Amino acid sequence: MESLIRKNIQDLVAYKVDAPQYEIIVNANESPYDFPMILKRQFTDDICNTDLNRYPEACFPELLNELSAYTGVPTDGIICGSGSDELIAMINQAFVNAGDVVVSHSPSFDMYNIWAKISDSKHIRILDLPGHIPDVDGIIKAACDNHAKLLYICNPNNPTGYTFAKKDIIKILDAVPSLVVLDEAYIEFFGESDVDLLPNYPRLLILRTLSKAFGLAGIRCGYALGNKNIIDVLYKVKAPYNLNVLTQKMAVIALQNRDKVFKNLEEIKAEREKAMAVLKELPSLTVYPSGANFIYFETPFAEKIYEVLLNRSILIKRFKETGSCPESIRFSIGKPKENQKILEIIKEVVYNEA
Template sequence: MTPDFTRPCVKDLEAYKVVPPDYNIIVNANENPFDFPDALKKELNDTILDMSLNRYPDPSATALREQLSDYTGIDADQIICGCGSDEIMSMLNQTFINPGDVVISHAPSFSMYQIWSVIGGADFVWVPDTEDLTPDVENIINTAKRTNAKMIYLCSPNNPTGSLLPRHDVADILEETNALVVLDEAYIEFKKEGDLTEIVNEYNNVIVLRTLSKAFGLAGIRCGYAVGPKPLIDMMYKVKSPYNLNKLTQAAAVIALKHRDTLLENVTILNSERQRLYEFLKGLKGITRVYPTASNFIYFEVPDGAPLYAALLDEGILVKYLKHDVSDDVDHIRLTVGSPEENDAVIKVLKRSLS
C-alpha cells in the first residue's frame, strides 16, 4: 500500500478550479478586455533586449516598488511585491498564522481566502453578508471577538458581489477587534474614491492588497503587491522567496506604472459599459435581482442559472456560474464587463434567453 503523505487539511480541501479559456468571449474572470498597447509592448521588448536573463532578478523589486510608491503615496519600504495577490496571501499565512488560529471573512467573497488559510493550518469561518449582500460589520466584529480571530479578510470592492466597504466600517473592525485586517482592494481603481490605502499609516493592524491584473490589464504577468505598516511588511520579507518576481514581470510592471495615465483611461470606458450592462440587466425579465457594483463585474440573481449558462456557452461566451452561491433557492451569475463589442454579444444572448 502506498503511504499517504498528504496533510489532512489538504486532502479535504476543495481545489480552486479554473475553467480553460477556450471560448470566443471570456467574461468569467474579471479580466480587463483591453490588452497592453503595442507601443508599450515594444518598450518592454526593447527592455528585454537589454536585459541579462542569466542573472537573477532584483530580489526586492526596487524599481517596481519605487513606481508603486509614486502611484499609491505609500513609502517604498512599506510595499512588498508578489506573483499576484495569491502569493501575497500565502506570505501572510506563513508570517502570521499558526495552526489552529482562526481566520474569518464575509461571504460570499473570494474563495482563496479560505483555501490559503486552510493550507496554513487555520480554522476558517465565513460570516454571512446581510440580506442585500453587503458585509455584516457587527457580525464580523462579534465573530472575531468570540473566536479570538487572528486575521480578517475584507474585500472592497467585493468579489463576487461588487459591494464597497465605507471607511468607517473598516475602521470599526480595526478598532474593535484584535485581528490583523487584510483589506483586498484588487478592484479599487474602478471606484477610486473608495481607496483606503492610506489607512496603513493610521493603524498598525492592517495590510492592503493591490494588483496590476485588473484595471491595468496585466493579468498575464502576475504582479500583486501589499502595503502596510513597516513592521508588518518587514516580517513578511522574512518568508518571501528570494527571487519571487521575475525580471520580465518587474519590467512590464514598471513600464505600466510609468504609463498609468494611458492604461487607466480604459477604466472610464469599462465603468461606462458597466452602467450600460447594469441598466440592461435591471430591465430584463427572468433576472430576479441585480446587485449594485463598484467593480468591473456585475452580480445578478436568477431562479435557475443552468439554462442561461448553457445558452451562453453555446455561443462561445464564458461567464461565472455560481450555483446556489448564497441561497439554495436561487442561482447567481457574475458577469465581467467586457469591451463594447463583447458586451453587445452578451446582451444579445441574454435578451434571447431570458425574454
C-alpha cells in the first residue's frame, strides 16, 4: 500500500482537530456568539421552500450578488469555496507545479504549508523579526531570488495577531513576481481591508470567510476576490457543486442581515483589549498586539496553562516550542464570563509556577 502513496504525502502529518466536547472552547478563533435565532428561523423557512432533490447553483449567483454588495468587487471577480481551506487548495491546483516555490511569513496559518507539501512545491517561510514584526524585505528577497509562484500574506496574521501596514503590502506587490494571496480571514475585527488595491494589482488575490466575524464556521463558506482573469482560472479547478444549497442559503441571509450579525463585533474587540491588559500584567508572559479576535502570548508556562485549562473543560490553543518560537498560547476571545474564568485560571497557574 505504501508504495502507492505519493512520496510527498507519505510523511505529511494530517491536520486533525480536537473534538469540541468542552465547556468552553477558545482554540479555533470562532465567534463565541451563535448565529441569531431570528435568522435561523428565516433560513428554516427558506429551506422548507427549496427543492433539495436538485443540485445547488454551481456558480452561486445570489450569493455572488450579496458578496459584491458587501465588498464592492464585481461578481466576476469573486469565487466561493468550502471555507478558505478549499480556496487555498484550488489556488495550488491552478497555479503550483511540483518544484515551484511558495513563500510566506512565519509563524502563520498551517494550511499554507500543508498545501505546499501536497502540491510538492518548496515552501520558504520567512521568520518574523524580533518582537514578531514581519520581515517585509526578507519576504521580498525570498520571492524575487527564488521566482516564487505564490506568496501568502496573512493580515491580520494567525496566530500572532499582527497586521501589515498598507504601504508594506504595496511594497511587496510592487516588487515580487508572484501571485500574492492576501488572507483577510479576520479583517472585520481589524477594519482596514486592502480590497481597494485589486484594480491596480492583477496578481493580487484576497481570501475572506464567513467563519469568523459572521459566526458561521459551521456552514463552511469562504470566498476569494481578485482580477477576473485569476478568478476564471480558479473556476477551472472548482468542483461543480462545491457549496451545498444549505450553505448558500445561510450565507445569503447572513450577508443581507450583516448589521444584526455584526452586533457583537465591538464587544469582542473590547473584551480582547480587557484580556490583553490583564495578561500584560502577569510575569513571564510576552503578549503581542492583535488586530483579530484572539490574543497570542509566549510563556514558559504554556504547557501547564493548557493542561490546567483542559482539566477544567476549557480548550485553548497551545503551540509547542520550535527552533524559532518559544512555547505559546493563542486565546480566542469568548464571552465576558468565559474570558474572566480563563484569565483567573491563567493567573493562578502563572503565580504558582513563577
